[in-house]
Amino acid sequence: MMGKVDRHCADLEPLLARFLTAGDQRPLRDYLVANSNLPGRRGNLELLTALGDAVAKAQPSSMARLWALSAELADVSPDEADVNDPASFLVYAGAVAIGAIGSVSAVYITRALLRLRVLARDPRWRVRESVAFGLQRLLQAESDATLTALETWGGDGDLLEMRAAAVAVAHPPLLRDATFALRALTLHRSILDQLAAIPKADRRTEPFRVLRKGLAFAISVVACGVPDAGFAYLEALAGVNDRDVTWIVRQNLRKKRLQRLDPDRAAAIGRRLET
Numbered sequence: 001m002m003g004k005v006d007r008h009c010a011d012l013e014p015l016l017a018r019f020l021t022a023g024d025q026r027p028l029r030d031y032l033v034a035n036s037n038l039p040g041r042r043g044n045l046e047l048l049t050a051l052g053d054a055v056a057k058a059q060p061s062s063m064a065r066l067w068a069l070s071a072e073l074a075d076v077s078p079d080e081a082d083v084n085d086p087a088s089f090l091v092y093a094g095a096v097a098i099g100a101i102g103s104v105s106a107v108y109i110t111r112a113l114l115r116l117r118v119l120a121r122d123p124r125w126r127v128r129e130s131v132a133f134g135l136q137r138l139l140q141a142e143s144d145a146t147l148t149a150l151e152t153w154g155g156d157g158d159l160l161e162m163r164a165a166a167v168a169v170a171h172p173p174l175l176r177d178a179t180f181a182l183r184a185l186t187l188h189r190s191i192l193d194q195l196a197a198i199p200k201a202d203r204r205t206e207p208f209r210v211l212r213k214g215l216a217f218a219i220s221v222v223a224c225g226v227p228d229a230g231f232a233y234l235e236a237l238a239g240v241n242d243r244d245v246t247w248i249v250r251q252n253l254r255k256k257r258l259q260r261l262d263p264d265r266a267a268a269i270g271r272r273l274e275t
Contacts, residue, residue: 099134175225
């Protein structure tokens with residue numbers, strides 16, 4: 001039996017072919033909006049995956065037109081469609097497609113990273129999640145170049161760009177590579193150092209809340225990729241006298257992934273937080 005992703009791929013192929021041969025993008029747009037699952041708690045992630053897969057399989061000669069389409073989809077502004085508006089799904093699709101194009105065409109890697117960096121600052125949380133999906137496609141295909149760019153985001157980016165970088169690298173398939181996992185942990189260390197340096201009076205902003213919430217799960221994912229270094233980092237964080245850092249550590253310790261990996265060490269860090 002075909003799974004949801006496969007079914008969407010089968011539906012998308014003729015719609016993409018129609019766009020590429022006749023320039024008609026309306027049927028594709030209509031399909032994306034109609035199958036968005038919005039408004040609702042969960043957008044259609046399978047459809048986003050299918051679109052990314054379909055775009056990545058396209059002929060190299062089609063990439064310029066697919067790039068133009070993806071950029072246009074991603075241009076739907078918050079004023080035109082809020083986060084739960086079915087039309088906003090076009091932006092989510094555009095972000096994933098941009099990452100897919102960059103993942104298969106070296107010509108578009110830099111352009112994809114620049115475009116996704118802009119989208120990372122979008123006020124709609126679903127756009128930011130789609131940016132992470134797009135970045136993960138780039139990381140899977142061009143790990144070093146993409147991670148180097150994300151290290152820049154984590155170094156000189158704004159808080160939402162930092163959040164995008166932190167969440168993008170917190171992807172278990174990528175963390176099977178020990179070198180990647182160590183760089184991902186170093187990236188998180190850099191980001192958290194900057195978060196802790198923000199004056200208390202400046203922490204009541206939405207970008208700060210979004211970054212804090214992302215770090216509340218991402219660090220535990222990365223720690224599982226390099227358990228010794230990951231637990232050592234969490235142990236060090238447990239000794240930091242900062243309310244937000246303490247909250248981030250506590251939230252990560254609640255994740256079953258850490259409790260399963262080393263329950264005794266996780267419990268010890270938890271006890272240290274209470275002293």
